[in-house]
Amino acid sequence: xxxxxxxxxxxxxLTIVAVLVVAPIFLVVAVVVFRGLQGISWExxxxxxxxxxxxxxxxxxxxxxxxxxxGTALVAVPMGLGGAIYLxxxxxxxxxxxxxxxxxxxxxxxxxxxxxxxGLGLFVLFLRLGTSVVAGSLTLAMMTIPxxxxxxxxxxxxxxxxxxxxxxxxxxxxxxxxxxIVLPQALPGITTGIILGLLxxxxxxxxxxxxxxxxxxxxxxxxxxxxxMALPYHLYVISTQVPNMPGTIQYGTALVLLALxxxxxxxxxxxxxxxxxxxxx
Amino acid sequence: MGKNKPAASRADRAVEALLxxxxxxxxxxxxxxxxxxxxxxxxxxxxxxxxxxxxxxWYPTEGYYGALPLILGSLLVTVVAVVVAVPLGIxxxxxxxxxAPGWVRELLxxxxxxxxxxxxxxxxxxGMTVIAPWVxxxxxxxxxxxxxxxxxxxxxxxxxxxxSVAEDALDAVPKSLRDASLAMxxxxxxxxxxxxxxxxxxxxxxxxxxxxxxxxxxxxxVMMVTGNAARMxxxxxxxxxPVRTITATIAAEMGExxxxxxxxxxxxxxxxxxxxxxxxxxLTAASAIFAKRxxxxxx
Numbered sequence: 001x002x003x004x005x006x007x008x009x010x011x012x013x014l015t016i017v018a019v020l021v022v023a024p025i026f027l028v029v030a031v032v033v034f035r036g037l038q039g040i041s042w043e044x045x046x047x048x049x050x051x052x053x054x055x056x057x058x059x060x061x062x063x064x065x066x067x068x069x070x071g072t073a074l075v076a077v078p079m080g081l082g083g084a085i086y087l088x089x090x091x092x093x094x095x096x097x098x099x100x101x102x103x104x105x106x107x108x109x110x111x112x113x114x115x116x117x118x119g120l121g122l123f124v125l126f127l128r129l130g131t132s133v134v135a136g137s138l139t140l141a142m143m144t145i146p147x148x149x150x151x152x153x154x155x156x157x158x159x160x161x162x163x164x165x166x167x168x169x170x171x172x173x174x175x176x177x178x179x180x181i182v183l184p185q186a187l188p189g190i191t192t193g194i195i196l197g198l199l200x201x202x203x204x205x206x207x208x209x210x211x212x213x214x215x216x217x218x219x220x221x222x223x224x225x226x227x228x229m230a231l232p233y234h235l236y237v238i239s240t241q242v243p244n245m246p247g248t249i250q251y252g253t254a255l256v257l258l259a260l261x262x263x264x265x266x267x268x269x270x271x272x273x274x275x276x277x278x279x280x281x
Numbered sequence: 282m283g284k285n286k287p288a289a290s291r292a293d294r295a296v297e298a299l300l301x302x303x304x305x306x307x308x309x310x311x312x313x314x315x316x317x318x319x320x321x322x323x324x325x326x327x328x329x330x331x332x333x334x335x336x337x338x339w340y341p342t343e344g345y346y347g348a349l350p351l352i353l354g355s356l357l358v359t360v361v362a363v364v365v366a367v368p369l370g371i372x373x374x375x376x377x378x379x380x381a382p383g384w385v386r387e388l389l390x391x392x393x394x395x396x397x398x399x400x401x402x403x404x405x406x407x408g409m410t411v412i413a414p415w416v417x418x419x420x421x422x423x424x425x426x427x428x429x430x431x432x433x434x435x436x437x438x439x440x441x442x443x444x445s446v447a448e449d450a451l452d453a454v455p456k457s458l459r460d461a462s463l464a465m466x467x468x469x470x471x472x473x474x475x476x477x478x479x480x481x482x483x484x485x486x487x488x489x490x491x492x493x494x495x496x497x498x499x500x501x502x503v504m505m506v507t508g509n510a511a512r513m514x515x516x517x518x519x520x521x522x523p524v525r526t527i528t529a530t531i532a533a534e535m536g537e538x539x540x541x542x543x544x545x546x547x548x549x550x551x552x553x554x555x556x557x558x559x560x561x562x563x564l565t566a567a568s569a570i571f572a573k574r575x576x577x578x579x580x
Binding site for chain 1: 290292293296297299300301302303304305306307308310311313314317318321368369370372373375376377380381389391392393394395396398399400401402403404405406407409410411437440444468469470471491494497498499500501505528531532535536540548549552555556559560562563564566567
């Protein structure tokens with residue numbers, strides 16, 4: 001076979017592989033959307049579950065996930081942003097900084113179920129927060145912080161060094177430069193990173209299994225120390241723990257969760273492309 | 282940044298101190314997690330000798346804490362997933378970086394990002410309702426919830442990581458290398474496999490390691506589709522039978538155990554094992570990145 005024929009054959013194989021990899025993604029989204037739409041109604045989105053979750057809506061699960069995600073943001077955004085600014089603007093290249101980077105790589109790799117174990121041990125039992133929105137948010141925040149630090153640091157580093165030197169040469173302090181110049185310039189990249197980190201937290205099940213999630217709770221949490229239902233855990237429960245569950249409710253719940261996560265995904269890419277076009281450096 | 286800063290005001294120094302705390306807290310978090318797991322999990326070895334913990338029966342209700350079936354279960358599912366995902370992932374990365382016209386790349390990259398964002402519980406749910414019945418009818422397995430089903434789902438979950446890291450590695454290969462190869466008369470196909478991919482080797486190894494770490498730690502999807510039978514996966518047909526992983530065991534059992542009991546400690550001991558394994562995998566992956574950075578090869 002000639003070299004050109006080999007190349008043609010090889011390229012054809014690569015194309016087929018890429019199609020095989022990507023097609024199921026569209027298929028997954030399509031299946032969930034088409035089957036899920038049959039289960040979606042105004043009642044489904046705004047009513048409490050009834051009859052052992054086999055009827056009614058998933059309102060408390062939606063609210064629970066929004067609460068948990070906000071709670072996570074409250075802790076993870078300041079910590080993550082602070083860590084990113086430190087690494088990009090202040091840290092010297094020494095052993096301590098290398099240790100921080102190593103810690104970041106490893107935090108990002110710890111399995112979510114191990115975060116769940118840790119959250120149970122520290123927040124629920126040791127700090128006596130009980131299974132609660134607070135304990136769950138703190139656990140999710142632990143796994144979101146490294147994501148935000150990595151992406152926000154990358155965004156900060158992309159801002160040209162000249163911006164900082166010009167600020168210093170005009171007599172601005174380092175913090176003034178960061179607050180007035182570097183941060184605003186890096187904001188789109190940082191926002192994208194924050195959204196991607198929170199998106200992951202919103203869809204996670206394993207870390208909230210033992211730290212917040214209520215199996216069946218047809219009411220909203222009344223305080224941050226209350227349990228709550230949450231979308232990912234609810235989908236797990238109704239697809240494995242309850243026999244004879246109507247498929248419309250299962251697919252409807254999957255669709256609401258997927259829509260929430262995908263809309264955050266799309267928001268992140270819109271911010272990224274929009275500001276990349278407008279950037280002047 | 283140089284050290285020629287103007288006299289910093291008190292507020293500036295306070296801000297810097299706060300930021301440093303946020304940055305260094307990451308080290309604190311890793312240490313805290315590890316110490317906490319050790320403190321909760323290690324006492325199990327006073328009650329269950331290490332030899333029994335490595336036994337072949339996991340029946341906590343009857344006092345058997347042999348974790349070997351779980352360890353082998355995780356290993357089986359992860360290895361098969363990696364074997365499936367690595368060739369697919371590398372080929373897709375090569376396609377996206379070296380072959381695809383601009384508009385195709387603009388379509389594929391967001392699609393792969395979408396896959397990375399799909400919650401594992403949704404993939405597990407689809408695995409149960411779509412893939413498992415298919416496995417049952419096609420392979421004639423008594424149940425569709427098998428190690429193979431889990432491995433296929435895990436392979437898909439590891440793909441976005443493998444593709445994006447491998448693609449970055451290919452992207453970092455200088456254009457001059459490709460140009461030199463093409464100028465010597467090599468075809469694009471030869472250039473890809475003899476020049477570009479070998480030059481991106483360390484990044485591709487990182488991609489594989491990170492994908493493996495992702496697969497071994499995945500919990501929900503695996504728990505939902507593997508059938509969760511704690512049996513030793515040693516026979517030839519194990520791939521087509523239910524299996525149980527370390528992660529699924531922790532997730533399924535932790536909710537029901539009494540705080541501080543032997544069972545509770547044994548599950549934390551499994552957590553220590555997971556932590557150590559992923560720590561090693563990520564350390565290997567990271568050292569490839571750091572080594573490359575020191576040589577100045579990466580950008």
